Amino acid sequence: MLARLRRAPLLMALVCLVVVITLNAVYYVHFRTSLIDNQKVQMNVLFNSVRTAIETTAAGEKLVEDMVGENLRTASIAALYKLDPDIDKVTNEELVELSETLNIAGITLFKQTEDDIVGLKSSDPKEINVSSKGWDTYYKAFQQMLDLKPVDVGIGQTFPYYWSGPKDTSTTNQTSVDKWGYYYDGTTNYIIDPFVHDTHMAQYYEEAGVDRTIQKLVDYNEEMSLEISVLNPDKLLGIDTEIGTADYWFSERLVLFGDYRTQDPDELYYARKAIDTMQPVYYTTVSNGRHVFKSFNPLDIDYLKFSRDRPPLLIEISTDYTKLQASLDRQLNQSILFIAVSTVIAILIIGLYLAMIRKLRERVALSVQEAYVGNIDSLFHRVREQRHDYNNHLAAIHAMATMGKFAELKEYTKALVGDVKWTNDRVDIGIPAVGGLIHAKIAQAESLRIAFEQHFSNMEHLEFGAVKATDLVKILSNLIDNAFDSTKKLKDPGDRMVKVTGIVLANQVQFKVMNTGEHIAPELHRKLFERGYSTKERNKHAGLGLHIVKSLVASYKGSIHIENIDGGVEFTVMIPVGLRDRGAAVG
Template structure:
């Protein structure tokens, strides 16, 4: 039975530790996932900031190119005749080379159209601009000497406007940036332009694509970074098919602005739209191209419409969506490493806890076994002492009979009466002890009776209906209760003269209860009864000889069996303890 109790206790401890560690493991796993998500978001934020800086730098560089084109326009105007009909294409070829631009074209207003009238590029000659929106609007505003005001990208100055780099309508295979100048002193708009080469060289060194490439190289978990046009992403590339069959793709409306887009998922369009419309980050993990990836869609909004991005209708935008693709396996490996370390710590702590619990339990068991052994040894000694007293009475019986016979022959009636009275008192006392009915309690009382005789204490005790009291743990606890109460009473009475040393003990079993009362001599009993006698460490006696634990132990045992213990003054010099303990036979 005892082994089963210990096994159950250890099993409960193990289950509690395992449940605690399991909960800790999953909570830690969730925390690590959140931390890694925040780390990816922080990397995304850093990329976003760097992209913005790089993009703003590129836009500033474009503004500088626009300023150069204005200077070239003014220089060209001074070098050319103010009448477009007196300017030759050869002059424009020579002037383009001198001023460091790819080409110079002169635009002339003809009725309701504006033509590319003269140019250093012969493929430009005679082209109509009437279908070029919004360029045609700009050209008319310049000819009318109005400030250029259109909802479009570019740089507007008095008499001048420069648009962004874009695919040329007259040469769909080339990308240029144009500048248009007209101050009213000529009958044409001067239009110098340069190719994308200069900006490409700049972006190769410091541009967004270069930044994305370096970022991916420095982060082993990062697979891809893409800057998307949220308005055109779902519709694909915007293209114009010319009458000659050539296809012109528009840079400003392309869905992929920077970076690459190789990890394509069906849910990308919905996620880009969700991030753009809600202005909240969207994160998903899914399998793309056979690889488990973690994708984050981040909407980015600028303070003004300074982006080189337009929607499908050509309206400039102030936002884009930044997409990051991370290798989820790398993230999982990082988590696995950290979780492995945590698991090792959990195992070590669990093992240490179990070892500690086993040591404590073993120590407690040994202490308990020692206490039981001491109690049992005391019980055996007291039983042996009682049996020894009985055997001694039987051994001396013949001597007693001979003494009685001699006193009778000598007619010593008074001496005979005194002797037999003394003899019957000892036999009665022994019989009373034997009649308690419980050997353990009988042995304790026999021992305390002998102790009382040596202390010159008048010790009286009676026990009623204890014949059916069961042996076991309860009997041991009862002996601890009675032993401590008797010792406490003896200690108190030893403070008084022999004539005042009196202790009475009564035990009764009835109605499912065990009742004990013990009364001893005690001066100022009312005052003593009000003291915290059951408090551990409290004692009214010499602190060097007594630790104040006896009554505290009695109280703890009574409480364990859900009993009660009371103390009251039974007169001015008598103190009584009353104990009641539930007990079923």
């Protein structure tokens, strides 16, 4: 019996040690899973911030590029009236002079041959006799234009007799990224192609473009060793496309925005999985000898594509996994330390118990059961106390880790999107494209010292199968620009005001744009919408803005009218539309 009593402390020590080790192992696994899940949550929130920033910035970039495209259309129309309709009677010298007059990089005239469409005349010698047969989407657009059909190739801007593709690398000058416009209305035997270099838009991209936005996000998260990039999935996955067979083309680069350095052997599998599931994927890998935590997130923005058939772009986000591993290592060390301390305490207890047994050997028969029970209770009590303290310690660590990370994220989010959130709070429209336009017009109004008011309601119920967001932007932007032009004539800035309202009434969307200023004579109401008519100076306006509005409204079988009101003029546009939820959108 005495031998069994002597073995009992050793058995209890082993049991306690196994229990402590098991509990610590379970907690370590739980801590590791929680830490990784927390990192995923942070990266997902970061992705949403990146996506929002990129969508907003891309909308601004598209607005700038569309403005350049519209300016090229104006240049095309000017060239149409200036040049002889027969390409044989046009000289390259004329095109050089006309390019300088229109303040564009150059003009090329394309003519159809038996099996090609060739640039026969140009202000740029490199463009002369350039073939467009291998330009795929551009060549299809030329064929549609020559057939006097509206261009429908899935990308670019389309107007009557005009199409402009996205900026891309020049075939004749691989160091230049250009934007071209193409015009053909059948009155000439050639397509008019004015173009500008990317330097016309470079300043905007440098100050407010997607690359600049990504760089700011990386700078704000310097402690995470963060990398963010927007990747071309066709190049990443090796998919053949019709657009840009040459690697040097702007549209064919792997990294569209940002900086991609953490390439790894598993990226093709996870990138394909993200595209197939349209869900973010996360994984750990080794890249360039560094352990990283990485994610791919699909980003479907048509403006950033160079073909409508291309898969969605991918946002790649990676962080330094060694920092995450360092937290795990600290927790493991703390667990090992706790086990060691618990083991030492258990050994001390065992030693004390054995010493007590030796002293009481002569009374072992009478007191052994009492001593056994008392010491076992003491041991469990001590373990329970330690476990209680240990749970408090774990809770504190978990709380600090969790709350600490989100606090940093909150500070980061506050610093990154404080201005954007402030703006979004002011312009809660429900349509990102229209919201982006109003954001821009608010800034423009402030620079012109014009009081600008806006109110939109029920816009989120619009069904864009009937009315495209791009058309709404064109209608509103031209009406607001017209209002700015009218009210800024007032000498006293305190009298300048433009007010924009939009509301969905039953199955119609109504826009009102009011400006203070002079009334418009009733006999001029109809003429304002004629092509080329303008009350402004010819060197500033082409008289196309209100004509574009009228054409777009007419294409949707809508109506537009002008009303002289007290102190100004109000334009009202009504367009029949479909609704996502008719019961929710009532006037």
